[in-house]
Amino acid sequence: MSKKHWQSFGELNNSDAYKQSVKDEFREDLPMEAADNGFLEGKTPRRDFLKYLGFSTAAAAVAASCEMPVKKAIPFANKPEDIVPGIANYYATTYVQDGDAVSVIAKVRDGRPIKIEGNDLSPITNGGTSARVQASVLDLYDTSRLRFPLIDNKEVKLEDIDKAVAAGLATAGNIVVLTSTVVSPSSKEVIAQFLAKYSGSKHVTFDAVSYSGILQANEASYGKRTIPSYRFDKAKTIVSIGADFLGTWLSPVEFAKQYAVGKRIDEKKPEMSKHFHFETVASLTGSNADERILHRPSETGSVVAALLAAVNGQAVSGLDDKLKKGIEKVAKALVATKGESLVVAGSNDVNVQILVNAINEALQANGTTIDWSATYNTRQGIDADMVKLVADMKAGTVGGLIIYGANPAYAWFNSKEFVEALKKVKVTVSFNTKADETTQLCKYVIPDHNYLESWGDAEIKTGYYSFVQPTIYPLFKTRQWQDSLLKWSGATTDYLAFLKTYWSGKVGGETGWDKVLQDGVINPAAAVITTASFNAAAVAGASAAISSYKKSDKIELVLYQKVAIGEGQGTANPWLQELPDPVSKATWDNYLVISPALAKTLLKIDLSVGGEADAYEVQPPKHVVEITAANGAKVSLPTLIIPGTHPSTVGIAVGYGRTEKLGKGVLADEGGKGMGANAFPFASLVNGTVAYSVADVTLKDTGDLYKVAITQTHNIYDTPQGNRTEVMKELTLAEFKHNPNEILEERDKELKPYGGIANFEKEGTIYPTFDRPGIKWGMSVDLNTCNGCGACVVACNAENNIPVVGKIQVAKAHEMHWLRIDRYYTGDPENPNVVFQPLMCQHCDNAPCENVCPVAATNHSSEGLNQMTYNRCIGTRYCANNCPYKVRRFNWLDYTGADSFGDNQQPLVDEGGLNEVVLDMNDDLTRMVLNPDVTVRARGVIEKCSFCAQRLQASKLTAKKDSRPLEDRDLKVACQQACPTNAIVFGNANSEKSEITTVRKANEKRLFLSLEQLHVLPNVTYMAKVRNIEEEGEHHGAEHKGEEKKEDAKVEHAGH
């Protein structure tokens, strides 16, 4: 037997324990028992494991979900018939604000209006809009709107306020209904009913910027206290004396459209209207004029008188030589086109307007370019009424004041007096959407609907009706002001019923009513231009009065309106505040406008010295100047040097320095101060009407600096190294007539090294070229009809969800506009020619941005679009650097609240790096204005004009559904649709039938591509600006001539 190896004594001795252990499955005890003992008695016994697991999972889930924002997307339980998610409805309505009225179509998506378009059926505006109309949809969602009725600033119920007001009015005594101009005939009826109920009551109309002068002058001259229709489209010679009719005067959308008729050029028969503009401070209209003549505000009377004399063939006297020559020239032109001439004046002086009437009479404008068949209802305020009202209030004879639309506590020249007088009125009621300066002083406040929530009508001109219908259920506890008045006058019907009754008889019952609501407008059958009989009696008196006016030799001040802000309607609208002013390109502030000549003496800045001009341009902080007038008005404002301003005149825009209750976000500046200053206190009452100028102001450089957010700092395309005519092309009508091919020749010369125009595409590159079949989107912009008004810019904001970045960010040149309007000066720096160039992504076929993106986030579509893929963009900004047009915009900060990083706006607002307005714009309420078809871009990505890709897709679908090729009628891009002058044409450039092809062919000789020589092959074509001046152009002709001479010399040389 072999030796046995033993491992333990147990094995050796073969003990019992050993035997047992061999039998057992595990030789040693598993360490189970010990654990088993306490398992069920333990704090967390085994059997409870699932309980604990369940609880902790649920707890974690609950805890986690607490952090999650709750976003509701609730489907309709009962879907309204006409609301289809994703499909927009369009309602015809009317933009009405302080007497301005424009027929519009509201685009409603999923029950909320998101975009305003012009109503094509209105013959007045014909589908045109203005920046203010475009921006008005944002006012609906304004976070600072009044949300409930107030008594003494405390929330009350409507019934309570009705009771209180009824009780108050019953014992108040004389009641006055103070409104801005009411264009609604039915509302006038409502007011009449109200007035009838309370004896001794009356209606006073107050317009912030008064047209009293022209109304009274027309009463004197024609016996009608109204304003006739002007026909700028019929006028061959247009003379404006300080009337900014393309920007702010009376009916700018309509006038812009008419004006464009005379400016549009037929290449085969090049003729244009001629526009002379007399002005004191550079305006949008003056910038568009063929010739601008500068004068002092105190000379306005003399200028008009002299023009009357000159038109009548008499001698001009009492003016300096330059002005005299100008007037003689203007008169000559006017007389030459007698019957096709038109003179308008912006002055609020009755005497001046009477003389203007006399001039028009002498030019046979009455009945040709001035049409009395339809007169404007949009301005009705008479200053004397307001003066009397304030006096009455002061005297205590006004017991109740009901205010709608008017804001004299801000806009009346003597607002202090008004505020004092208001304290003596027992019952003060305000209907307003916001707590403006006057509303704050009223005891009773019943918030009014926004126009997009309202019913109503408007008679813009006699016989031209436009209807207002709600596009959304009222957002807040508001009530339409007419309803309140009806209630208080004891009527049992509400305003809608009243309106229907008022109209159903006139339009033919319910069907007719439905039809007018659908159309939005009723137009008179046929417009025949009629005259009014002229009464010359007042002319002599007016002339005499004017000859006694004192001429100032001091610095004079003019108050003017900005295109976007107006009398203050646009102040609380972030889109409008951020719209660069067409003239100054400044945003968010008002400022003192001074001429380059005055800058030299006042600020010691000489813009003709390169270094000083550079320093002025590149530094946003501007000198703050204190302006003091004899009447005690005093403000300190930054100064901007604006060429085209009279050397002895300065200007301040009204509409600023508003109460923060209109929107703290919009109005607060970097330091939390209000933006700008109120200029209305500088106005004064002269001869019974309000004069918006001061003949003598003192200017004092305070030595302080203040940042002004300007989007364009350099204004000329001429450089010491050469005139950049590749950027912009302009010429005079004379040159164009003389050589219609001038632009073509110039282009050909520029492209000569690369094969000339014909072969440029192929020979300008070393790479192969491609065919571009199918659709090829293209745009064309006519620089002759573009007047720079900015409607397209705001339309683009609204359509494409372009964020508002606030003043601080604009000052850092971080504005996000996809479409901007470049403004260039040429010629005399004191009184330059101006050209506007709308610039959006040029959708280059050989785009320099595309090849530099490392991740291919921007690329080219088969339809010629330069596309941006936001999801793919990592934000290197190389594309923006390499874009010669600088149209690409980067999301520098979280402007939209769409960032994946939370809470990165408030801290910046707190430390002053971002304006509160960005938070306002990201409020849930404001975000209702967003277009659901367009991505809201997050921080860190580049964005730019997409040619409204969403609209292009929709149009292709429309055509596809109808099984036909795409046609022009299928689409309009937002800027094109907004443009009142149809300067922008868009469509498929590969289609022979499309408008874009037609327009490009018809304007071949004016056509150019900006920076064509770079061979980026843009898809946006421009048509050169043609100015109707006899003299050869300042730069163009001169340069051309010079070159010709040089070439001649060469030839001669060769000959020898």
Next chain:
Amino acid sequence: MHLKYESQLREPLVTGDKNYHQVTEDILAPIEGKPTKLWYVGFYIAVALLLFGVYSVYREVTYGIGQWNLNKTIGWGWDITNFVWWVGIGHAGTLISAILLLFRQGWRTGVNRAAEAMTIFAVMCAGQFPIFHMGRVWMAFFVLPYPNSRGPLWVNFNSPLLWDVFAISTYFTVSLLFWYSGLIPDFATVRDRAKTKLRKHLYGLAAFGWTGSTKHWQRIESLHLVLAGLSTPLVLSVHTIVSFDFATSVIPGWHTTIFPPYFVAGAVFSGFAMVQSLMIIVRKVFGLQDYITLGHIEAMNKVIVTTGSIVGVAYLTELFMGWYSQSKYEGYTFWYSRANLFSPYGWSYWGMMACNVLSPQIFWFKKMRRNLFVTFFMSIIVNVGMWFERFVIIVTSLYRDYLPSSWSVYYSPSIWEIGFYLGTFGLFFTCFFLFAKYFPVIAVAEIKYVLKTTGNNYKDDMAEVEAQKLDEFVHDYAH
């Protein structure tokens, strides 16, 4: 090769009659000793800067690039200026290591280790800028060409920025390998002399089991040659490709064919200047005057004056072309935006001219080349000048390009832009201080190569030979 005869006319590369042991002792002293107070002060300052940089970047990433003062016209400013500047600095190391190795320039041994370290740290700093200048840095991986679930979506191989990604990452990898492979024998030396276990263990890991066998030496020598061969074209290609970021664009001032050579020369120029700044400090602080001699410094100053003049010629050529091309746009950029002292950024152009072109001319004088103070001062000036050059190229081209309407307001950096830049200084010096403390700042093994052929001892030995007559020499050596 190292037995080549060294002329008496050429000064020795290692002075002070060192023997092999002394070399090891001298160079490893900082590693084996305790850091000085000065080291701590410097290190903490560097870390503080780094932390400020980290916070600046944190703000930029959280709130957006809007924390900087770039704008719609100037899309790149300090960020890319600093990127190019750091990449430029990162050139000298590889140039010294690779190209000078191939050209058998013995004097490189004194400075190559530190120069390579500097290269690596500089490239690390440079890399921060293109990464963090992105609006959405968390999507930075989009620049990598990897198979993805986004369909056929690929990176854009046309984009110079993508070329940058490859160029910089390749350059960094190769430089790192080159540097590290040189460190291996030295790490082994530190390991072998280690007195604590931890030290032995860590340096042992770093030394990859180096034993100093002939086979090891043979392999590492081959590896060096291969890497030198690889790096040489990289030295030229990296900055060439960086210059393509500008040269391939359409912007006047960027769109220039002269850029590749001009950028490479500029990079070598600034890289050498940075090596000078650092070496002058290092040799002083660690007492390494015997290894980094005035001869080294003079040699580098010669490179500086040469490349500085090349850069100067490039500037003048640009100006000439600005006029000769008769392009209004080029003309404006070069003659108005830059050469005009009274234009808004004229100061930066003339700052560049003064620092890069005029002041290095002082190195035509031997006295100046060998003056430590002048050299140090000039090395700073050159790097300031080279920073201006990149700023001039980027900002003065962008801020007034084609459309006068879009000409920019004056751009000056925000505190967070400056913070980011300072942060990279922090990163650089933190790394450099750690390097100086834990790594042999001079290649011990390589110094020992040259010690024999150019050390003082050897020279003394050779003096006898030097004095010999030819037939005696032949007699003695012709076995």
